[in-house]
Amino acid sequence: MSARTYLLAAGAFAVGTSAYVVSGVLPAVSDELGVSLTAAGQLATAFALSYAIGAPLLTTVTGRWDRRTVLLAALAVAAIGNGISALATTYPLLIAGRIIAALGAAAYTPAATLVATALLPPAQRARAVAIVFGGLTVALAVGVPAGDLLGSTIGYGGVFGAVAVVCALVAAVVPVFLPRMAAPPPVPLRKRFAVAADPRVLIVLAMTVIGVLAVMVVYIYVSPLLKATAGLDGTGATIGLLLLVYGLGAVVGNTWGGRAADRFGTMRTLFVVLAGIAVTLATLTLTASTVVGAAAGLFLWSIFSWAFNPPLQSLLLELAPTGGLVLSLNASAIYLGTAIAGVVGGLVIGMGGVLVLPIVGGGLVLVVIGLLLTLHLGSRRAAPALARVELAPAK
Numbered sequence: 001m002s003a004r005t006y007l008l009a010a011g012a013f014a015v016g017t018s019a020y021v022v023s024g025v026l027p028a029v030s031d032e033l034g035v036s037l038t039a040a041g042q043l044a045t046a047f048a049l050s051y052a053i054g055a056p057l058l059t060t061v062t063g064r065w066d067r068r069t070v071l072l073a074a075l076a077v078a079a080i081g082n083g084i085s086a087l088a089t090t091y092p093l094l095i096a097g098r099i100i101a102a103l104g105a106a107a108y109t110p111a112a113t114l115v116a117t118a119l120l121p122p123a124q125r126a127r128a129v130a131i132v133f134g135g136l137t138v139a140l141a142v143g144v145p146a147g148d149l150l151g152s153t154i155g156y157g158g159v160f161g162a163v164a165v166v167c168a169l170v171a172a173v174v175p176v177f178l179p180r181m182a183a184p185p186p187v188p189l190r191k192r193f194a195v196a197a198d199p200r201v202l203i204v205l206a207m208t209v210i211g212v213l214a215v216m217v218v219y220i221y222v223s224p225l226l227k228a229t230a231g232l233d234g235t236g237a238t239i240g241l242l243l244l245v246y247g248l249g250a251v252v253g254n255t256w257g258g259r260a261a262d263r264f265g266t267m268r269t270l271f272v273v274l275a276g277i278a279v280t281l282a283t284l285t286l287t288a289s290t291v292v293g294a295a296a297g298l299f300l301w302s303i304f305s306w307a308f309n310p311p312l313q314s315l316l317l318e319l320a321p322t323g324g325l326v327l328s329l330n331a332s333a334i335y336l337g338t339a340i341a342g343v344v345g346g347l348v349i350g351m352g353g354v355l356v357l358p359i360v361g362g363g364l365v366l367v368v369i370g371l372l373l374t375l376h377l378g379s380r381r382a383a384p385a386l387a388r389v390e391l392a393p394a395k
Contacts, residue, residue: 012135078104130258141247212337249302257307
């Protein structure tokens, strides 16, 4: 793989850390600003919703920009947003910083994915997506533990300041190693959104929202879940180590998902991955009854969960080869699913308790499998019809 692809992954790590580190600094924000943990938690909601709304809009606005310029601007905006967050002494200013940082991340990730796929041959497209999103998985693996560790020593301002520096450093390196890459040919706005209205694309976007919801409805509340199954203290070091195990599984799964999609095809890989998510979720309350079992269960669940995105994005690019808008919509779908998960998880806990969450997550995965099966059967019916049209003799 090209070193340029790994540079794009470094940028994804920078903007991804900006998103994930919030979970680790919530206690510091609560203490330093004198707000409740619930209010501090809205920082993550503000980031997710801003990303979901901003991704397709920014992709459209920057559609005719040179790709390198888009990456530089996105990293600069992310650095500014995190810088504002670092200096914020009031809650509203901190929210504003989170929104600006989210807009930078929303512009960066779809652009970086497109550049990565353009730098490599089509046969390695899913692997290129996996490398870029590998930056996000590393951010997940280290972002939350690092935020928790550093937040108590240097405060949330120091943590966000460090993230701003990382974004700025990557931005400084981008012009050195990445060539200018012209924007794709201009596409009329109506045609651009017509691609996004393709029923097949809409099915895949629905799969993203529901699939992310299925995973995050459990992950967001994994600490109380582990307390209920294994009797672990939610503030103890053991929980931090288990979250690190989950993060390592994410790195493995993201890499495996990209390689499998390139070798075996996107549809086949997605069926296997979704089956794995369903099984690991259905058995999580049993496997997580001990610390060792929880580590194994979280690791396997994370592998399958993070193997989901590379073949899914590759499938989108198969459906819409000039897929800047659909990739940004998929990024929005990811954060929309995350934002919904917190609300749905709270409702489920209120009605049935935390142990019901994996069952709900598994049921949602079955819905995603049903959508994928619908897409697969539709494509099989369309292929013979297309072949008959192509083979019909000219009159």
